[in-house]
Amino acid sequence: RDHRTTHRPAKAIPMEGYTNISGVGRLGKNMLKTDIIHYLDQCELSLDDVKIDYNKGFYPMGALLKFPSVESFEAALRQTIQGRMYRLERVSPDVWEHKISLNGKAVLLQGVPRSAQADDIERFLCGTNYEPPPFENFVRAGVPEPVRMVLVKFGSRTDATNAFIAKSKGFCLNSPVTMRVIQ
Incomplete structure (x- = not known):
């Protein structure tokens, strides 16, 4: 028998770590990637290391994080x-690879009238650099009636933020529309 010790490579320790961060229930609906980065200020995270996990109604349920080191x-x-x-x-x-992130390049319009057509939404967004239709439409339960939501995509974070600043709490067909930037 050979008594020499054989060198076995140790299991490779991943240099990155992938996690899901969630709160007691869910994250606040206005939670931003920067809020998570500031909360975990000792972890050297960047905006590209955070993906917000939304449910079908675009409420943040958690965030996927990619840590640069152990x-x-x-x-x-x-x-x-x-x-x-x-x-x-x-x-x-x-899980990280399959999660689609809008990276702040989309805005969710809430309270759009159900009768509003694409050209009405375009008129509402006049003066912003949105990507042309088709827009993604959703309806969620609301009181006293369902709320129509429209997801509008933009070419950059700056364009989406400018649209949010300029158009939030505006009116579409005489109905107030609120906006949220989707991370």
């Missing part, structure tokens, strides 16, 4: 344990 991930664990507002759960890199 140390960064461990710092996030320490911070979330101390703060107790959020919890981290490991996810596979596949």
